[in-house]
Amino acid sequence: MPGSAATARGRVWNLVFLPVVLFVAGLLFATSAHTSSGTDLRGGRVNELRQLITARTSDVHEAERIVAGLHDQIDTANENHAKTTARLRKPQAVADGLKIPAGLQAVAGPGLTVRLDDAPNTDSGSLPAGAGVDDVVVHQQDVQAVVNALWAGGAEAMTIMSQRVIATTAVRCVGNTLYLNGREYSPPFTIKVIGDRNLMRASLNQSPGVQAFQDAAIRWGLGYAVTDEGGKLSLPAYTEPPSLAYATHPSR
Secondary structure: OOHHHHHHHHHHHHHHHHHHHHHHHHHHHHHHHHHHHOOOOOHHHHHHHHHHHHHHHHHHHHHHEEEEEHHHHHHHHHHHHHHHHHHHHEEEEEHHHHHHOOOOOOEEEEEEEEEEOOOOOOHHHHOOOOHHHHHHHHHHHHHHHHHHHHHHHOEEEEOOOOOEEEOOOOOOOEOOOOEEEEEOOOOOOEEEEEOHHHHHHHHHHHHHHHHHHHHHHHOOOOEEEEEEEEEEEEEEEOOOOOOOOOOOOOOO
16 A cells, blocks of 8 residues: 555665664764864865965075075176186176166165055944045055155165166056066065155155155055165165166167
């Protein structure tokens, strides 16, 4: 009878399949608890990724150190060869004289440090009244305005985030992330510059772009600070391979 068949299937389920399902479920729970040891099962992958990033960053720094050492060896070899070869002495002297203006030699002297930063988050995590998302972050034009004003004020040498700025350096931002010479930086952005401090300060104050950022800093809480470096700033040389292969005279 249909009722008897249904009853029989129910008994089979209760006696055979239900215990099996409960056993498998219990086994899965026990395995999960043992594997995670009370932690997030995906935490290991996150930790592995962090370790990988740390290791690769360390590798990059080591490679940069090796490259800098090789550059020094090449420069020393060229200078020594020029000393023993008469026809190379004059070209080598000309090349040496261009290292500082080209940014290829470390320099030291008095100057300024300029720091730009995003507005801090409020306690509630909300934006300041009347502000949009773009109003509370540092943009490319803000960094570029400071850089241009410093050059206009007679800056002799400059670094952004400890990287030497040369003629081919491009300041590019995506959102509030700065990309410089193939590296990525988050705010605060620090610009160090050697030169006449009074002239550079005056140029910053007269720049419309810098003034706009100062106004936004007052209104929205963005960070803007100019520090007088009375002592000597030490700026490193540019160590990346120059991207400019050759140059031609404009009249040709």
